[in-house]
Amino acid sequence: MIQTPYLLFLGDAPDQLAAKVAQGIKDWRPDNAVGQFRMAGCGADVKLQDMTLQEGLDAGAKTLVVGVANRGGVISAAWKEVLVQALQMGYDIASGLHNLLRDEKELMAAARVNGRTLFDVRIPSVAYPIANGKKRTGKRCLAIGTDCSVGKMYTGLAMDIEMQKRGMKSTFRPTGQTGILITGGGVPLDAVIADFMAGAVEYLTPDNDADHWDHIEGQGSLFHVSYSGVTMALIHGGQPDALILAHEPTRTHMRGLPEYDLPSLEALRDMALPIARIANPACQVVGISVNTQHLSEEEALSYMAEVEKRMGLPTVDTFRQGAARRVDALDAI
Amino acid sequence: MIQTPYLLFLGDAPDQLAAKVAQGIKDWRPDNAVGQFRMAGCGADVKLQDMTLQEGLDAGAKTLVVGVANRGGVISAAWKEVLVQALQMGYDIASGLHNLLRDEKELMAAARVNGRTLFDVRIPSVAYPIANGKKRTGKRCLAIGTDCSVGKMYTGLAMDIEMQKRGMKSTFRPTGQTGILITGGGVPLDAVIADFMAGAVEYLTPDNDADHWDHIEGQGSLFHVSYSGVTMALIHGGQPDALILAHEPTRTHMRGLPEYDLPSLEALRDMALPIARIANPACQVVGISVNTQHLSEEEALSYMAEVEKRMGLPTVDTFRQGAARRVDALDAI
Numbered sequence: 199m200i201q202t203p204y205l206l207f208l209g210d211a212p213d214q215l216a217a218k219v220a221q222g223i224k225d226w227r228p229d230n231a232v233g234q235f236r237m238a239g240c241g242a243d244v245k246l247q248d249m250t251l252q253e254g255l256d257a258g259a260k261t262l263v264v265g266v267a268n269r270g271g272v273i274s275a276a277w278k279e280v281l282v283q284a285l286q287m288g289y290d291i292a293s294g295l296h297n298l299l300r301d302e303k304e305l306m307a308a309a310r311v312n313g314r315t316l317f318d319v320r321i322p323s324v325a326y327p328i329a330n331g332k333k334r335t336g337k338r339c340l341a342i343g344t345d346c347s348v349g350k351m352y353t354g355l356a357m358d359i360e361m362q363k364r365g366m367k368s369t370f371r372p373t374g375q376t377g378i379l380i381t382g383g384g385v386p387l388d389a390v391i392a393d394f395m396a397g398a399v400e401y402l403t404p405d406n407d408a409d410h411w412d413h414i415e416g417q418g419s420l421f422h423v424s425y426s427g428v429t430m431a432l433i434h435g436g437q438p439d440a441l442i443l444a445h446e447p448t449r450t451h452m453r454g455l456p457e458y459d460l461p462s463l464e465a466l467r468d469m470a471l472p473i474a475r476i477a478n479p480a481c482q483v484v485g486i487s488v489n490t491q492h493l494s495e496e497e498a499l500s501y502m503a504e505v506e507k508r509m510g511l512p513t514v515d516t517f518r519q520g521a522a523r524r525v526d527a528l529d530a531i
Numbered sequence: 532m533i534q535t536p537y538l539l540f541l542g543d544a545p546d547q548l549a550a551k552v553a554q555g556i557k558d559w560r561p562d563n564a565v566g567q568f569r570m571a572g573c574g575a576d577v578k579l580q581d582m583t584l585q586e587g588l589d590a591g592a593k594t595l596v597v598g599v600a601n602r603g604g605v606i607s608a609a610w611k612e613v614l615v616q617a618l619q620m621g622y623d624i625a626s627g628l629h630n631l632l633r634d635e636k637e638l639m640a641a642a643r644v645n646g647r648t649l650f651d652v653r654i655p656s657v658a659y660p661i662a663n664g665k666k667r668t669g670k671r672c673l674a675i676g677t678d679c680s681v682g683k684m685y686t687g688l689a690m691d692i693e694m695q696k697r698g699m700k701s702t703f704r705p706t707g708q709t710g711i712l713i714t715g716g717g718v719p720l721d722a723v724i725a726d727f728m729a730g731a732v733e734y735l736t737p738d739n740d741a742d743h744w745d746h747i748e749g750q751g752s753l754f755h756v757s758y759s760g761v762t763m764a765l766i767h768g769g770q771p772d773a774l775i776l777a778h779e780p781t782r783t784h785m786r787g788l789p790e791y792d793l794p795s796l797e798a799l800r801d802m803a804l805p806i807a808r809i810a811n812p813a814c815q816v817v818g819i820s821v822n823t824q825h826l827s828e829e830e831a832l833s834y835m836a837e838v839e840k841r842m843g844l845p846t847v848d849t850f851r852q853g854a855a856r857r858v859d860a861l862d863a864i
């Protein structure tokens with residue numbers, strides 16, 4: 199686990215979009231961040247207090263989290279100067295960049311000399327077991343998409359927060375680097391060796407109280423030929439009790455695959471349920487999460503009403519309407 | 532690609548079963564092996580000419596293939612002495628052992644000094660791309676199982692040989708270490724990073740002549756929760772035109788998963804076809820391959836007749852009856 203709280207490193211981010219990870223931490227785990235560290239020319243602002251490294255330490259920060267995408271696939275000299283200084287002052291550093299911290303000699307040397315840890319959260323740090331398929335105690339919910347990048351992480355995080363508010367037992371279980379940095383731990387599933395994918399998901403979602411819900415972060419799509427194997431392992435390793443179907447209704451083709459149409463929600467349901475019931479015969483589809491960011495309010499409400507009637511399942515856009523109705527559905531299981 | 536022909540290293544194999552890889556090479560690619568090298572106390576014999584390392588070289592061998600499982604998870608000093616000598620004499624070495632050749636300092640040193648190559652075929656040697664899902668020319672056949680280890684490799688190899696005999700264009704495409712050593716190349720799919728699995732299968736089965744068949748070696752099972760993600764990637768990366776259902780009728784539960792029953796052939800067909808048609812809408816199930824090694828001849832024939840009638844598909848045990856009827860079915864596509 200990455201130690202919290204964090205100081206969020208925004209560096210010289212060109213714009214707000216580049217600071218997606220920092221924004222996610224601020225939105226979903228505000229208690230995990232004491233402030234933000236910005237360099238000259240930084241065009242991002244996640245509306246946390248600006249702090250120097252020393253002020254971050256004084257506020258209790260344990261880890262400097264790289265909350266920003268870098269440019270041109272290199273960790274610049276200007277960044278490195280700050281990161282080395284942070285290690286010297288006692289910070290660990292965590293990053294989800296494709297360029298690994300551990301591949302930078304100066305950072306490795308400074309970490310070693312100062313006894314600090316570099317977390318490259320894209321790379322697994324655990325030798326995961328092969329899945330054994332044994333039934334685990336506790337309940338699990340997984341969002342599966344008609345396509346990639348349709349709001350599955352957002353859906354899971356929102357349901358977790360809603361359950362916490364109600365005093366229910368729940369944990370968000372990240373399977374990608376952004377989710378891992380938001381919560382401080384998880385499994386970077388797309389970087390796991392094929393034979394150990396399902397075992398990694400079992401490891402991530404162990405036995406728990408009978409009334410505890412794991413919200414497992416979804417990845418890929420059964421219908422996305424590049425990543426469907428990862429989705430399959432999530433379903434069989436996660437042995438979910440409940441599936442949420444996630445959809446973005448304005449996509450004209452599968453993400454990155456111009457030759458592939460999106461499936462209907464019915465097709466997704468009909469393919470996913472028999473697959474999920476291999477690992478958990480009681481699995482049900484309990485709701486639909488629609489990402490309507492490209493629709494007007496009126497279009498969105500009308501679309502969701504139509505889907506809800508057609509599918510007979512609570513259908514909401516988490517961003518517009520919150521996760522309450524889906525949590526009601528889970529609570530009824 | 533591993534250079535052929537091979538000299539097959541049987542070492543001090545305790546029994547015939549330990550020499551499964553060497554036996555596979557002898558059975559399926561006899562032209563790939565000039566002879567066998569056995570040490571004192573070797574209990575295996577694949578009925579090739581016994582040769583010294585020098586005799587192997589004189590017969591044209593380029594690579595010494597470790598065709599045997601080792602004991603106790605170590606490469607013994609006695610083995611290493613032979614392997615180092617082989618490198619000094621000009622052999623490359625190929626191995627599918629869990630212990631990697633490259634982790635042995637003496638072997639690495641000898642390979643470097645003598646300009647030879649160590650092939651650890653369990654480990655990918657290529658940075659595979661992410662799958663792009665584009666339709667490729669040529670035809671592809673994939674065997675998928677109700678369970679793991681039901682004869683999928685055997686099925687693919689036999690169909691390839693049968694096609695070659697008929698003068699048809701075909702290639703066996705290995706996805707596991709035994710198949711890779713038999714043919715000299717392939718993708719060790721279970722060791723590929725999750726995100727690149729389907730891309731590795733695309734890489735393995737590129738564009739080809741319109742009348743060329745790839746026989747892709749199957750792995751795992753859609754119904755085996757430990758490995759189903761690998762099977763999924765094979766189906767979506769391989770975009771098969773034809774599926775063969777593979778089954779072992781005496782299994783009492785899924786391999787290694789005592790809590791899991793085997794699916795019926797109907798259940799496998801009904802799950803696999805919609806999945807396969809995402810990548811290739813023309814995909815058909817063309818035949819059934821039954822491993823009847825644990826049935827008597829009479830039981831086997833009666834079982835297969837019943838399945839053939841029930842499923843309406845040519846149903847054969849490759850070992851008893853050959854691959855001709857399945858090749859007829861492919862040839863009709």
